[in-house]
Amino acid sequence: MAAKNDTHTPTSSPSARLRTLMSQSNIPAQQYALAVLAKQGEWGVIVVDVDKPAPGEVxxxxxxxxxxxLEWKVQTYGVQVTHYPAILGADPAGVVVEVGEGVSNLAVGDRVVFQGTYTNRLAAYKQYTVASAETVAKLPDNVSFDQAATIPIVAGASWAGLYGKKQQLGGAQLTPPWxxxxxxxxxxxxxxxxxxxxxxxxxxxxLAKLSGFSPIxxxxxxxxAELLKSLGATHVVDRNLTADKLIETVKQITSEPIQIVYDSISQKAxxxxxxxxxxPGGTLIITTPRTIDEEKITEDKPVIRTYGSLHREQNRELGIQFYRHLPKYLESGALKLPSVEILPNGLNGIPQGLERLKKGQVSGYKLIARPQEATL
Ligand SMILES: NC(=O)c1ccc[n+]([C@@H]2O[C@H](COP(=O)([O-])OP(=O)(O)OC[C@H]3O[C@@H](n4cnc5c(N)ncnc54)[C@H](OP(=O)(O)O)[C@@H]3O)[C@@H](O)[C@H]2O)c1
Known part of the structure; x- marks a missing residue:
């Protein structure tokens, strides 16, 4: 899918070119990072050490x-993290520059994507980060870093929500397509x-298409509508319909019982x-805390809130499987990535981008920053 201003689109043999470049590069002792400076406080660029990869890490x-x-919510509401300054960001894509002891699936120069998390060691609003090698996917040459950085968190909510175990902060326990x-x-x-x-x-x-669902x-x-149809939706229904009108429209599309509903928006309505x-017997998957009128909840219609972090122990194995199969889905085009808009000013441009997400000003594409551009 075309990027809005993605100039990182790979040319021929980027892996080989990067391998040469990286073998000549020096890893700095320190780096810039963007952090929430205090609970519900300002964002600021700080200087932190570059970590060494432990055994099994890169x-x-x-x-x-x-x-x-989630990142503007963490800053605004003071939730999720307890340490400050708190470096956030969980969607990194980049180049392996050092390999820890015992790592055999990755080498210096590999172009990769993986999921970070909101600890200062594993977060992605910085210039270097470490990752457990078994959770890292190599990027095929048809995917740029900017496109790859759209994947981890949103894919996490997707694979964990659809294929995770049927338990709180789980999923609908469908069989994954891999x-x-x-x-x-x-x-x-x-x-x-x-x-x-x-x-x-x-x-x-x-993923629903790979799983065979129809209609979607x-x-x-x-x-x-056209964008969603190009991804595999068979019917696109105006999101502004009233609930009654929506239900009526869905019933006109299919008379089959709806056993799976995924609510990526998860507002009360x-x-x-x-x-x-x-x-009855179906599962509703939600991405934020439950706000359904409690009196309607029945046991035969479970509501599962998903939390797509690979860093939760219960998600780790499923996440490793997803990242193992991701390169082939990307290479074949089975998984197309959202369009991207590249924010100006690297790490320094992120707070303004989060403000736009907060105001609901981003529609149908993903905001990406390039951390190598940063200033104090
Ligand atoms: N649990 C997890 O692991 C997890 C992971 C990632 C995200 N999340 C949460 O999931 C939600 C979505 O995240 P995201 O990154 O995918 O958001 P996003 O890309 O920023 O979502 C923007 C889109 O939401 C659509 N939208 C807004 N209100 C809608 C409504 N009432 N009905 C239908 N569509 C609506 C808009 O669609 P149109 O342009 O078509 O109007 C817009 O394109 C957020 O609340 C986020 O915090 C949870």
Whole structure:
């Protein structure tokens, strides 16, 4: 998918070129990082040490890093982290510059993507970070760093929500398409998605397609209909319809019971509408805390909130599987990535980008920053 101003689009043999470049590079002792300076405080660029990779880890020079709505929530509400300054960011893509003891699947110069987390050692709003090698995917040459940095967090919400265990902060426990019998397994079963144009929604549509669901019905603003159809949605329903009208429209599209509803938006209105339309025995997957009217909740219609962090122990094995299969999905085009807009001023430009996410000003594409550009 075309990037809005992605000049990182790879040319021929980027891996070989980078391998040469990286072998000549020096790893600095310190780096710039963007952090929330105090609980509910300002963002600021700080200087921190570059970590050494432990056994089983690699050190990666981050070329592109993705922004997520959770990051403005962490800063505004003072949630999720307890240490300050807190370096955030969890969507790094870059180049392996050092390999820890015992790592055999990666080498210096490899172009990679993986999921970070909001600890100062593993976060991605900085210039270098470490990662456990078994959770790292090599990038095929048809995917740029900017495109790759759209993947980790939104894909996490998608694979954990669809294929994670049926438990709180889990998933609907569907069979993943990379497991035996998983590809196309749910043929003929409808899938309803709230927020098809969100970054999470775009990946969910494509995983639902690999899983075989049909029809795939997604709500979105009408101007995003063609985009969603290009990803695999069979029907796009205007997200501004009332809940009653939405239910009526879905019933006109399919008479099959809706057993899977994925609400990537998870506002009170979408959660309630999703729950109303869900058939007994089905599962509603939500991405933020539950706000459904409590009196309607019944045992035969479980609501599962997903939390797509590979760094949660219960998600780790599924996440490793996803990253193992990711290169082939990217290379074949089975997984297309959202368009990107590159923010100016590297790490320093991130707070303004998060402000736009907070105001709901980003529609159908993902904001990316390039951490190698940063100033105090
Ligand atoms: N649990 C987790 O692991 C996890 C991981 C990632 C994100 N999240 C959460 O999931 C949510 C989505 O994140 P994201 O990064 O995908 O967001 P995003 O890309 O910033 O979402 C923006 C999109 O939301 C759509 N939208 C807004 N309100 C809508 C509504 N009422 N109905 C349908 N579509 C609506 C808009 O679609 P249109 O342009 O078509 O109007 C817009 O394109 C956030 O709350 C985020 O915090 C959770």
């Amino acid at each position: 050190l990666v020079r981050i070329e592109s890093t993705g922004l997520n709505p 497991e035996e019998g998983g590809l196309g397994k749910y043929a003929g079963q409808p899938f309803l998605l709230f927020g098809g144009a969100s970054s999470v929604g775009q990946i969910v549509i494509q 019905i997604a709500t979105a603003s009408p101007h995003n 979408t959660q309630n509408a999703g729950y109303d339309i869900l058939a």
